[in-house]
Amino acid sequence: MSAVQKHLLxxxxxxxxxxxxxMAQAAEALGVRGWVRNRRDGxxxxxxxxxxxxxxxxxxxxxxGPPQARVDRVDVLAPPGPAPAPAGFEQRATV
Known part of the structure; x- marks a missing residue:
C-alpha cells in the first residue's frame, strides 16, 4: 500500500x-507520520x-479535535513540498 499525504489547516x-x-497522540496510535504546529494567525x-x-x-x-477544542473547519491543502515526513509525528514550533 502506498503512502498518501494530507496537509491540513x-x-x-x-x-x-x-x-x-x-493530535500527536492520535497520529501515533494510527501509525501516521508527520507534524503539527500552531500558526500565529490562530x-x-x-x-x-x-x-x-x-x-x-x-x-x-x-x-x-480534543474535547476542549472547537473546530470550525479543516482545509485540506496541496502538500507543502517534497520534504520527507519525519519518522514519527512531531509537535513543531509556532510559525
Whole structure:
C-alpha cells in the first residue's frame, strides 16, 4: 500500500486546548507520520503521511479535535513540498 499525504489547516478555538498534543497522540496510535504546529494567525497546521485509511482517520479526528477544542473547519491543502515526513509525528514550533 502506498503512502498518501494530507496537509491540513484547522480553524476554530484550537490553540491553548491541547490540540497539538492530542493530535500527536492520535497520529501515533494510527501509525501516521508527520507534524503539527500552531500558526500565529490562530490556526493549527499539520502534515499527515501514511496509509490512506489511517490518514483519513486522522483527518476525521482533526474535524473533532480534543474535547476542549472547537473546530470550525479543516482545509485540506496541496502538500507543502517534497520534504520527507519525519519518522514519527512531531509537535513543531509556532510559525
Amino acid at each position: 484547522i480553524h476554530g478555538a484550537v490553540q491553548g486546548v491541547g490540540y497539538r498534543w492530542s 490556526t493549527v497546521e499539520a502534515l499527515a503521511v501514511g496509509d490512506a485509511p489511517a490518514v483519513e482517520a486522522l483527518v476525521q479526528w482533526a474535524q473533532r
